[in-house]
Amino acid sequence: MFSIFKKSAAPDAKASAPQDPGAPITTVTVTVNGRTVTAEVDPRMLLSQFLRDSLQLTGTHVGCDTSQCGACVVHLDGRAVKSCTTLTLACDGGSVTTIEGLSQDGTLHPMQEAFRNNHGLQCGFCTPGMIMSAVDIVNRKGNTLDEATVRAELEGNICRCTGYHNIVAAVREGAANMTGVKQAAE
Amino acid sequence: MTATGIGAPVKRREDQRFITGNGRYTDDINRPGQTYAVFVRSPHAHAKIKSIDTSQAKASPGCVAVLTGKELAADKVGGLICGWMILNKDGTPMKAGAHPALAVDTVRYVGDHVAVVIGETLVEAKDAAEKVVVNYEVLPAVTDLGSAQAPGQPQIHPEAPGNTVYNWHLGDKSAVDAAFASAAHVTKINLVNNRLVPNAIEPRAAIGEYDAGQDQLTLYTTSQNPHVARLVLSAFIGLAPEHKLRVIAPDVGGGFGSKIFIYAEETVCLWAARKVKRPVKWTCERTEAFLCDAHGRDHLTTAELAMDASGKILALRAKTKANLGAYLSTFASSVPTYLYAPLLSGQYNIPSIYCEVDGVYTTTAPVDAYRGAGRPEATFVVERLVEVAAREMGKDPAEFRRINFITSFPHATPVIMTYDTGDYAACLDKALELIDYKGLPARKAESARKGLKRGLGFSAYIEACGIAPSQAVGSLGAGVGLWESAEVRVNPTGSVEVLTGSHSHGQGHETTFAQLVSQRLGVPIETVSIVHGDTDKVQFGMGTYGSRSGAVGMSAIFNAIDKVIVKAKKVAGFVLEVPEDTVDFKDGIFSSTATNKTLTFPEVALQAYIAHKFTGAQLEPGLKEGAFYDPTNFTFPSGVHVCELEVDPATGTTRIDRWVAVDDFGNLINPMIVEGQVHGGIAQGVGQALLEGAVYDKSGQLLTASYMDYCMPRASDLPSYKIEMASTPCPSNPLGVKGCGEAGAIAAPAAVMNAITDALGHEEIDMPATPQAVWRAAQKAPRRMVAE
Structure with a gap:
């Protein structure tokens, strides 16, 4: 267990002080990728900001700020959430898995491998959220997914590069290869 | 073909970092002591700035600075530039107003930059920005393109009367008029090419940093062309001399044109970093991107086609x-x-063409290149015209195209271009086979039984890519040359670093460029690294846009490799103790008819650096060569896309049932990546045709400023695509490649709209063909009585 207190971690103490002198600092304890983190956060802090700015887990991206594009998808207690519209405080006591925590012991998760194998990414920006959503789809829908199901289930993830053709192929292959694979710690 | 060489579907080397969350995009970078910038933007489409009161903002907790256009002007920071001079019909130069990075006395669109607030944290900067009080005198907006030039409309820039930037033309008007006068049939259509927002999923971002010790400015930014950004920021905007300005474009999350341009925010972050003596970071929010990223398309066109009786x-x-x-x-x-x-000739033999274009100011976000940039607009005009003409003349649209195809090359069109090669009929034949054109009547009948209207649409597109011969574009008004640079550095151990002026923001250059090197030098692809996106590392280069990185960027690498091989052969000659001209190099091995001994490429590399086998008088040590490649012609990718869809007249919904594409990109370096480019392009084209459209209201407010209002294509909106390649190698570059990045976006809109109008039986529908638009159009009776 380690702690992150923004006051000591930030280069300037002012940087982490609450802006409104009356605003509370609240302590939150979250397990992120298997490590338990206790931190003081501004109540307004979003989970995406906590992951990116406080924990330097920059694999989680923010593309739209409105829960539409899905670049920010992580797993909270085993379910996909959009971290750009999840308050960090709401995750207190919870367990978060990000793209950085998906591969185990240096081995790529089958869904990561499937995205590479099917050229399911181009610029890579939507990819972490796409992969986290894809794993969630398999967790909910099983390992045998038809094309229509994958396309419908990807409603909350936008990709501007690939036209989805190869993403759909990647999700289906990843789903098939997830059979019997122990899921990331969640 | 080797497993990692030219033509192999090599899995992308860059993917490892992207699928594990280890990509490094601009917003992932944080600099010590960093501050955060938030822009105060105009809420009005058109207004005078009467006053700006920054006192409350400056007193806000954590506020570092508030800067306005007055400070920018006082520091003599130049305005943003337009780098292409267009001449009017009468030969006079276009009329452009000033474009300051922060407005001085007038704002001209919603989102225009009024002030920047710099805070210790992002939330403090946002809070302080709320406290900047701007007193506006609101002026009337001009958002309707069709009437913006009319007398009595508000004037947006005093320099451009009638809001007209230019009235330009191309072609022989009198020849065209004569041809129309003698025509047996004339087809006339009015077209709307809807306004789009590029929407790379990575929003723009910038960090400006000033090193007082070195008097050096650094800009981390989401750029497709960091050297061009540095040149403009230095030579025109005047922020620092070129050698004192470093621009770094790390991983960039999609561009589609929108990250070519030098915007206000990047300029201001760089300027402000020197003023506040700390790094200044700005990350665009999605709504800001909608308001201020350069938009695309937005044309109104009346087009006519004249035919003889046949x-x-x-x-x-x-x-x-x-x-x-x-x-x-x-x-x-x-x-x-x-x-x-220049693309209005399409794939067709058209003896004479005349085009007139008015460039018009409106109080909306600037419009610039978006995937395809002009060529999708041209293809939409040509392919809608041809389709409607065929229907009006009672001819099969495929055969109508075929009898008009250009069949001999080179072919000089009446609008500047000389097409080098192509086989348009071959692409059409293949497409007809793949879509099962003969089975269409049966499928239409089957759809009709379900109460649905089935339609099929062709788009036989051409594009001019590999942009571009420098002298040619210079003669047309370009302010820059459009060559590309490369440096191939061979290390003493034989590993190779390629420094390219191209920039990858999803295109996979780290893989395709390495395939070229691996094949030509016979070295494992793992020993090749591709370096781009940092002006301190890479020699001046022009960047990536216009499907140019293969045809131009890789040709520069190709030529640099040629020079490396020439030098390496000299080294090998000394080591093998044979005449240089007997040395052969193949598959990574140096040999000679004069000896049984051979050398590997790494052995020669080492010898080049230890320099024990030759004197300085005989040969320079080292193995590093550069090349600047200026193309001698554009390249002309072409192909045929066919869209088949079903329209439900009861609900207005459209479902794409089949998509066939047969593309001729010349030789392919990596077919997997090429197909991926086509997929993405089609999706953007289908988005334009069915879903996307930026809408301003009469007061100039952007009504579509989030993903909840602007309909981005989702997975469920799109089909799987059936793609095949034809190949007529490009004769003008050493690799025979043509470029593939924009083809799908160029071809798709016309294919979709030709299919929808086929289904509806009339032409009265514009893009985007949303369910509402389709439902309305479906209420009108078909004009054509097509035997089906």
Whole structure:
């Protein structure tokens, strides 16, 4: 267990002080990728900001700020959430898995491998959220997914590069290869 | 073909970092002591700034600075530029207003930059920005392109009377008029090419940093062309001399044109970093991106096609109004002119063409290049015209195209271009086979039994890519040359670093460029690294846009490799103790007819650096060569896309059932990556045709400023695509490649709209063909009584 207190971690103490002198600092304890983190956060802090700015887990991206594009998808207690519209405080006591925590012991998760194998990414920006959503789809829908199901289930993830053709192929292959694979710690 | 060489579907080397969350995009970078910038933006489309009170903002907790256009002007920071001079019909230069990075006395679109607030944290900067009080005198907006030039409309820039930036033309008007006068049939259509927002999923971002010790400025930014950004920021905007300014474009999350341009925010972050003596970071929010990223398309066109009685095309005439927005963005002026009208010949033998274009100011976001840039607009005009003409003349649209195809090359069109090679009929034949064209009547009947209307649409597109021969574009008004650079550095151990002026933001250069090196030098692909995106590391280069990185960027690498091989052969000659001209190099091995001994490429590399086998008088040590490649012609990718869809007249919904594409990109380096480019392009084209459209209301408010209002294509909106490749190698570059990045976006809109109008039986529907638009159009009776 380690702690992150923004006051000591930030280069300037002012940087982490609450802006409104009356605003509370609240302590939150979250397990992120298997490590338990206790931190003081501004109540307004979003989970995406906590992951990116406080924990330097920059694999989680923010593309739209409105829960539409899905670049920010992580797993909270085993379910996909959009971290750009999840308050960090709401995750207190919870367990978060990000793209950085998906591969185990240096081995790529089958869904990561499937995205590479099917050229399911181009610029890579939507990819972490796409992969986290894809794993969630398999967790909910099983390992045998038809094309229509994958396309419908990807409603909350936008990709501007690939036209989805190869993403759909990647999700289906990843789903098939997830059979019997122990899921990331969640 | 080797497993990692040219033509192999090598899995992308860059993917490892992207699938594990280890990509490094601009917003992932944080600099010590960093501050955060938030822009105060105009809520009005058009207004005078009467006063700006920054006192409360400056007193806000954590506020570091509030800067306005007055400070920017006082520091003599130059305005943003447009780098392409267009001449009017009468030969006079276009008329452009000033484009300051922060407005001084007037704002001209919603989102225009009024002030920047710099805070210790992002939330403190946002809070302080709320406290900047701007007193506006609101002026009337001009958002309707069709009437923006009318007398009595508000004037947006005093320099451009009638809001007209230019009235430009291309072609022989009298020849065209004569051809129309003698035509047996004339087809005339009015087209709307809807305004789009590029929407790379990574929003723009910038960090400006000043090193007082070195008097050096550094800009981390989401750029497709960091050297061009440095040149403009230095030579025109005047922030620092070129050698004191470093621009770094790390991993960039999609561009589609929108990250070519030099914007206000990047400029201001760099300027402000020196003023506050700390790094200044700005990350665009999605709504800001909608408001301020350069938009694309937005044309109104009337187009006519003249035919003889047999259906042979005699002439084409088009009049286009192009919305340029409130200011001229970096390449705005060229997109609806030289990137548009020269493509109006399509794949067809058209003896005479005349096109007139008005570039028009409106109080909307600037409009500039978006994937395809002018060429999708041209293809939409040509392919809608041809389709409608065939229908009006009672001819099969495929056969109508076929009898008008250009069949011999080179072919000089009446609008500047000389097409080098192609086989348009071969692509069409293959497409007809793949879509099962003969089975269409049966499928239409089956759809009709379900109460649905089935339609099929062709788009036989051509594009001019590999942009571009420098002298040619210079003669047309470009302010820059459009060559590309490469340096191939061989290390003493034989590993190879390639420094390229191209920039990858999803295209996979780290893989394809390495395939070229691996094949030509016979070295494992793992020993090749591709370096791009940092002006301190890479020699000046022009960047990536216009499907140019293969044809131009890789050709520069190809030529640099040639020079490396020449030098390496000299080294090998000394080591093997044989005459240099007997040395052969193949598959990574140096040999000679004069000896049984051979050398590997790494052995020669080492010898080049230890330099024990030759004297300085005989040969320079080292193995590093560079090349600047200036293309001798554009490249002309072409192909046929076919869209088959079903329209439900009861609900207005459209479902794409089949998509076939047969593309001719010349030789392919990595077919997997090429197909991926086509997929993405089609998706953007389908998005334009069915879903996307930026809408301003009469007061100039952008109604579509989030993903909840602007309909981005989702997975469920799109089909799987059936793609095949034809190949006529490009004769003008050493690799025979043509470029593939924009083809799908160029071809798709016309294919979709030709299919929808086929289904509806009339032409009265514009893009985007949303369910509402389709439902309304489906209420009208079919004009054509097509035997089915």
